[in-house]
Amino acid sequence: DAGVIQSPRHEVTEMGQEVTLRCKPISGHDYLFWYRQTMMRGLELLIYFNNNVPIDDSGMPEDRFSAKMPNASFSTLKIQPSEPRDSAVYFCASSLRGTGRNEQFFGPGTRLTVL
Amino acid sequence: DAKTTQPNSMESNEEEPVHLPCNHSTISGTDYIHWYRQLPSQGPEYVIHGLTSNVNNRMASLAIAEDRKSSTLILHRATLRDAAVYYCILRDFGGGADGLTFGKGTHLIIQP
Numbered sequence: 001d002a003g004v005i006q007s008p009r010h011e012v013t014e015m016g017q018e019v020t021l022r023c024k025p026i027s028g029h030d031y032l033f034w035y036r037q038t039m040m041r042g043l044e045l046l047i048y049f050n051n052n053v054p055i056d057d058s059g060m061p062e063d064r065f066s067a068k069m070p071n072a073s074f075s076t077l078k079i080q081p082s083e084p085r086d087s088a089v090y091f092c093a094s095s096l097r098g099t100g101r102n103e104q105f106f107g108p109g110t111r112l113t114v115l
Numbered sequence: 116d117a118k119t120t121q122p123n124s125m126e127s128n129e130e131e132p133v134h135l136p137c138n139h140s141t142i143s144g145t146d147y148i149h150w151y152r153q154l155p156s157q158g159p160e161y162v163i164h165g166l167t168s169n170v171n172n173r174m175a176s177l178a179i180a181e182d183r184k185s186s187t188l189i190l191h192r193a194t195l196r197d198a199a200v201y202y203c204i205l206r207d208f209g210g211g212a213d214g215l216t217f218g219k220g221t222h223l224i225i226q227p
Contacts, residue, residue: 004158033214043159043202045214056214091158102206104151104215106158 004107006092012113018080021110024073025094033093033104034067034077043091049075050097082114119203124222127193135188135221137203142183145208150177150188151215152199159202159217162188166208198225 005024013019025032033048047057052069060067064083069075079086089111093104120138127133139148150162163170163177165186170177176189190197202220206213 035214042219043153043215043217045216048214059214093158103161103164104159106160109158 004092004094004105006090006107006110008110009108010111010113012115013082014115015083016081017114018078019082019086019112019114021077021090021092021112023075023077023092023107025075025092026096026105027073029094029096029105030072031095031097031104032069032075033095034075035091035093035106036088037091037109038088046077079112082112084114087112087114119205119218121201121203121218121221123219124224126224126226128226129195130192133190133193133197133223135190135201135203135223136185137188138185139203139205140184142205143207146205147208148177148179148183148186149204149206149215150175151202151204151217153202153220154196154199159215162201164206193223193225195225195227198223 004026007022030051034046035043036046037043046059047067048055049069065079067077089109091106091109093106095102095104147164147166149164151159152162153159163172163175165177165179178187200220200222202217204215
C-alpha cells in the first residue's frame, strides 16, 4: 500500500493567489482529515470527512479556506486568496473506523509558503 | 476535552530505555490513551494506545497508572531513529473517528 499521498510536496506562491492542495487517502478508508502545522499553533485539525461528507469544519480558519471530497479516493483543500499567514505544513490523514484503535495514517505533508 | 501534560523535552542515550511521561488527571472513563510521534520532516505516526491495562507492541510499551491519571510510553532500547516529538492524546471511545487534538508533545533527543 502506498499510504496517504499528498501533492504537491512543496508550494511557493504569492499573496492573493489561489492554492490547491491534494490528497489521496488509503484505499478503503472512510475517514479523511486535514490538519495544519505551524510553529505558533502546532498541529490543528481543520476539517474531516466521513464517506465523502464533511462532518466537522469548525477548524477551518476562515472563508478563504474550502475543502472538498468528490469521491472516496480524492480530496482537495483550497485557499483563495492566500495570505502569508497561511504558510504552514498541511497534512492529510485517513482512517478506517471499526478497527478498534482507529489509527490515523498521515501523509508526508505539503509545505506551503505564501510570499 | 480532557487535557494531557507532557515535558517539553527529554534526552536519552542510544540503546538505553526511555520513559516518556504523560499526565491526564481529568481523563474520563471512556477515554483511550493514544501515542503518536512525529519524526523530523514527516507526518505523525501512530505508536500505541491503551485503556486500562498495560500494552506492548513492536514499537513500544504503554504503562497506565491504576487510577489512569497518568501513563508512560516506554521505548525499550532507543535508537537515533527514535528522535522525534511524542504526543500523548486522549480519544473518547465513542468519538474514535474524530480528529486528533495535539498538544505540544515531548521532543525526544537521542545522543549517540
